[in-house]
Amino acid sequence: MNKKKPVQLLRDKAIIRFEGKDFLGEVGVDGRIFRSLTYARISVGLIVQQVAEKGISVLVNSHVADDAVACLTKEFAAELASGAVSQIFHISGVSVISFATDDFPQLMAELARNSIYPMLLNRSGADRQLNIVVGAGQDQKAVNIIEAEISAKPKTVHLAVLGNGRVGSALIDQVLSSAEEIRQRKKLDLKIIAVADSKEIVLDKNGFGSRWKEEAESMPTASAAEAVIRFGRLHQLENLIAVDVTTSVDVAEKYPLLAENGFDLVSSNKSYNVLPIGGYRDLRQILRKHNRRYLYETNVGAGLPLIDTIKLLHLSGENITRIRGVFSGSLSYIFNHFSAGNLPFSQVVNGAVKRGLTHEDLREDLSGKDVARKLLVLARELDLANELKDVRIDSFLPKRLLNCNAEEFEQSLQKADEHLEELKQNQQPGHVLRYIGDLHGDLHGDKGLMDVALHSVPVMSSFGRLSGSDSLFEIYTESYGENPITIIGAGAGAQVTARGVFGDILRISETK
Amino acid sequence: MNKKKPVQLLRDKAIIRFEGKDFLGEVGVDGRIFRSLTYARISVGLIVQQVAEKGISVLVNSHVADDAVACLTKEFAAELASGAVSQIFHISGVSVISFATDDFPQLMAELARNSIYPMLLNRSGADRQLNIVVGAGQDQKAVNIIEAEISAKPKTVHLAVLGNGRVGSALIDQVLSSAEEIRQRKKLDLKIIAVADSKEIVLDKNGFGSRWKEEAESMPTASAAEAVIRFGRLHQLENLIAVDVTTSVDVAEKYPLLAENGFDLVSSNKSYNVLPIGGYRDLRQILRKHNRRYLYETNVGAGLPLIDTIKLLHLSGENITRIRGVFSGSLSYIFNHFSAGNLPFSQVVNGAVKRGLTHEDLREDLSGKDVARKLLVLARELDLANELKDVRIDSFLPKRLLNCNAEEFEQSLQKADEHLEELKQNQQPGHVLRYIGDLHGDLHGDKGLMDVALHSVPVMSSFGRLSGSDSLFEIYTESYGENPITIIGAGAGAQVTARGVFGDILRISETK
The missing domain is CATH 3.40.50.720 (NAD(P)-binding Rossmann-like Domain)
Known part of the structure; x- marks a missing residue:
């Protein structure tokens, strides 16, 4: 039994291009092209005459491409001299793929998404059978896509x-x-x-x-x-x-x-x-x-559905008026534990490092730079032309600490303990420390206002009630009224980011 | 000046199909087809010979389609009789669209997404020029898509x-x-x-x-x-x-x-x-x-990003273990206000109706059916084979109320006031009433457990702190640990739903 392969790939073909002007409209020209190739014993696989731009394409085997051009050049020598035929040349290195499909549009979309350009395509209305001609450099990729599609393979x-x-x-x-x-x-x-x-x-x-x-x-x-x-x-x-x-x-x-x-x-x-x-x-x-x-x-917010939500609200014309949150899972962890417990600040930070919540260079987190970058990413989703330097970072660490190298920094973090303890003790009763980013101002203008700062908030507020390494985001919009859309969840860590x-x-x- | 239109549409064409078997491979057959059409003074626009399936397609004007078929039938009478040529017929009502594009793949993808099937396509490798043949019933749609694309129009x-x-x-x-x-x-x-x-x-x-x-x-x-x-x-x-x-x-x-x-x-x-x-x-x-x-x-949850979040978590292999929430914006409003204020239940419900938060038939909301449907939508996102009857609804209204008609229901809602007041007063101190839906159990099995019931919860819990007509959803998963992903926001109302x-x-x- 002659079992046919579902997808046939014919390699080493060439397209012969014959270009002229209105001359080609004349009855008989096509016949001359065809006859001369037949006399030269050149087997023609596929012939296409362009309709609007006057030209003819003929598909032949690569090894006779030069012969075909020579034979046509000889046949039309007079017209080439007079300019009625402008040029005759070949495009080598093309392949023909032949197959049957029930889902032509889906298949064409997939080829197109992969930048596969059929140079010629042929499919009769009643027929599932298709021939396409593609460059040899894409032929195997095209076959893979076609095979997956027609066999309903993944x-x-x-x-x-x-x-x-x-x-x-x-x-x-x-x-x-x-x-x-x-x-x-x-x-x-x-x-x-x-x-x-x-x-x-x-x-x-x-x-x-x-x-x-x-x-x-x-x-x-x-x-x-x-x-x-x-x-x-x-x-x-x-x-x-x-x-x-x-x-x-x-x-x-x-x-x-x-x-x-x-x-x-x-x-x-x-x-x-x-x-x-x-x-x-x-x-x-x-x-x-x-x-x-x-x-x-x-x-922003690891696996939490924040950016997509903001993007769609903004694009659908919802007027976003403010985005505020605890943007950093590591700083959430650090201040949640520092506020709730009795450990010195530096020890809480070490706990966050051990849990894999922080950047390799701790100062990325503690300087507020990481939060600043996240604010900027969101601002730009709202079409604001802000730059990183526009973020006002109110650092809770002394400058000299941030300016030393990474190793010195880790060693001298303890120097900040006293300062943070003081901040913690000087709060009103029932308050806790949270590191909050805030995008506000006229978010319809060219630029918004962006602030990153340590705040003392009531323990029973939404920010105060955060625990673990959860991030919290509040999106304020006009339709949603006074109550923001609030999204809370693990905002850091390798598993949730992945x-x-x-x-x-x-x-x-x-x-x- | 002969300014060419960017997209040319040539209507009233027909494809002549000539089908045979290996016979067509013989040198000279193509020539006979071509010569006989030329002698009949039939102008041929586009000729395509299929490579693998032996067949030839020729494009002619519609009004000569019958002549073309007749002329070829005569030329190949002997081969038709012997079966070497299986059939010769025409496909009428096709159009040729001719244009130049720099973005061929994008264009093909768009045509494909709109189920436009070019029957023939011709594009030489070096050339931006394209000819496609489509059915007349799609030609204007194809031209619209092509024009939008090549002129970078929206x-x-x-x-x-x-x-x-x-x-x-x-x-x-x-x-x-x-x-x-x-x-x-x-x-x-x-x-x-x-x-x-x-x-x-x-x-x-x-x-x-x-x-x-x-x-x-x-x-x-x-x-x-x-x-x-x-x-x-x-x-x-x-x-x-x-x-x-x-x-x-x-x-x-x-x-x-x-x-x-x-x-x-x-x-x-x-x-x-x-x-x-x-x-x-x-x-x-x-x-x-x-x-x-x-x-x-x-x-579920009007404009809140709930379903997409669950869908992606589930598909990416995250083990979702429970989804719990106040699923209904109207019931959120009703119990938030009933719990916090001193109004009788029926008056609070009327307030929700006036704010446009409820279904036209109030009983959809108050019966718990609407919440049940939402739970089911989510269960099925997790590939559970649950049915609506699997939802255990613990109704807070007496049955006789739910079984009367809509008009009687609104009039007799007051009869429930006493019952609801009793539920409210019988709570522990610092507790409030919330109507909570819960999808739990073995969510890897065939079916999950679904419950809808009125709960008494601490006012300082996440559920207790809800206000307005906000919905609240908690998604518990393995990677995210004990703290769920929590999404809060307006879960009802025409503006946010739209x-x-x-x-x-x-x-x-x-x-x-």
């Missing part, structure tokens, strides 16, 4: 994870342990094809399994982004998402390059979003132009 | 609003007042092309302006869904979203029909989601098959 999404620290490791574990269920339920096959740290990258086009940590020790690289772009092109991988779980400015600076090369972006790294506003806007233009998405829900990153990956994958 | 999204009650009216006002800014910022042109109530529908393919209420008084209809489907097809409207802001089961039952006809769905109507699980799952299969989306964030519906419309439009 669609493959390829993830390049930049950063293998705590969040990256948690994310990889989460993806690996959920992959099977997602394949079943959503027909999505999530494959981690790259894991990179700042020095090395490990790549596997088939996707890593649970042994990725052992495998992740191999290839030195200067730029992980460039390595995954090359790798994706080499293996013609479809549906690529770059996932940045570093805090590195260097990695963030590659976002435009990644987007231009067909990657969607998911990031827990705030670096790009706090660049001067010009760069911020440039990336968004590049994303629009290349039809790519960039999600960063975990930039879960939020995973959510963004799924958001993008679902519309792939 | 993409038009057509909204059919089913229901013009309080939520519908608020939504239309919100869309109209934000439309200009969304056009600028997101390059999306939101047009409301239909507004329907249960008896009438008003349609305008150019979209309504602020006078829609005066215009919305015209056309009687039995089924708004069928009317908008016909209207959309007649005017070849692209990017269609049906927005259901009714509470009608009849409207919900049309969702499969709408999805099959290319509509995405946005709904604040819970009816479909509480159907027996078979119907629930069927719709999701239809949506998958037709590549359509169905969003219903406002089914805002949530608008958010869903934008979610869908953004990925169009």
